[in-house]
């Protein structure tokens with residue numbers, strides 16, 4: 001039995017075209033896009049989208065999901081996420097959910113691989129710490145078997161361990177991504193030359209431009225750096241190298257912006273954000289981080305301007321730049337909703353509304369080889385978001401959501417939020433997982 005979404009303005013995110021059509025959904029997929037007058041089968045199930053705008057489900061290309069707030073992504077119109085470190089076994093229920101589940105589809109890395117002593121502590125279910133290239137190779141193999149879709153490396157990794165991990169991943173046909181925000185020795189150029197596929201947060205550029213600087217050193221001797229300006233020639237050099245090696249970039253500008261602007265954070269009043277604000281774990285984490293706002297600003301968020309310049313420069317050169325948030329890191333990176341702010345920032349730094357939208361749909365899907373999502377086409381997955389206004393005129397329209405369709409199933413924001421599991425249940429599941437993980441001795 002088909003569902004017909006009638007009379008909506010369909011947005012073709014590949015070319016920026018908008019046209020009136022009826023979308024026929026059968027099962028999990030878009031069966032047909034019907035333009036012009038055609039009478040629907042008698043008794044057909046229909047949904048009227050007159051005056052509304054239909055975009056593909058959004059993709060958050062850098063975040064860390066958990067069942068506690070998975071529904072909030074979908075309620076925000078984010079129907080797919082790229083999980084940039086965590087644990088694929090902890091997420092197995094979410095990862096294996098059916099196409100029409102109320103939680104996003106997940107393209108996941110496993111635990112990140114870091115160098116000793118490990119910024120996030122010793123080896124655990126979320127973090128693998130080693131200075132031994134052979135151990136790193138074995139871990140990459142283990143992650144591939146466990147179902148990781150790509151390998152996440154972290155900035156304290158040693159050069160030869162990074163080289164080994166990237167080499168091993170290539171043998172297994174897996175991409176590699178690195179976060180160099182807190183890197184002490186490695187810079188973005190080292191990672192690119194080592195063959196990494198993804199530079200998360202556009203990080204490691206500050207370490208390249210200001211040799212010896214990193215967020216963990218005494219900042220006093222570095223007071224002369226003017227973080228609000230930049231040397232465009234140096235930025236061009238980095239971007240040219242990335243382009244040459246076909247590196248992909250996910251700048252997560254909202255991560256830095258929320259910290260720079262605190263306490264004037266981006267926090268529009270809507271049902272999703274209201275619900276997130278009732279989650280104790282988040283509010284505690286974020287308000288705890290807020291106590292260190294000065295340090296976060298001076299050492300981490302300080303690269304926010306440079307991040308924006310790199311994102312725009314690289315895109316203008318023809319590089320792949322996609323939209324992500326790093327939810328729930330640092331401060332008030334609201335699950336799902338933060339992606340809408342990220343798209344706004346894309347337009348603030350000079351992307352058109354279409355280009356911003358593409359960074360969270362068409363270009364995002366292509367960058368991870370998921371051609372069946374990210375655009376509204378016959379045969380594609382029926383992941384759709386129906387909006388009140390036209391995001392090609394104003395990108396803020398993406399957060400004014402009427403209805404979400406995930407794998408052909410229609411959801412309201414209200415019911416998605418209401419179906420999120422309780423904190424107690426989620427905490428019990430997490431504790432059970434951690435205990436089981438500890439016993440397995442991995």
Ligand SMILES: [Zn+2]
Nearest residue numbers: 062063084326
């Ligand atoms: Zn992250």
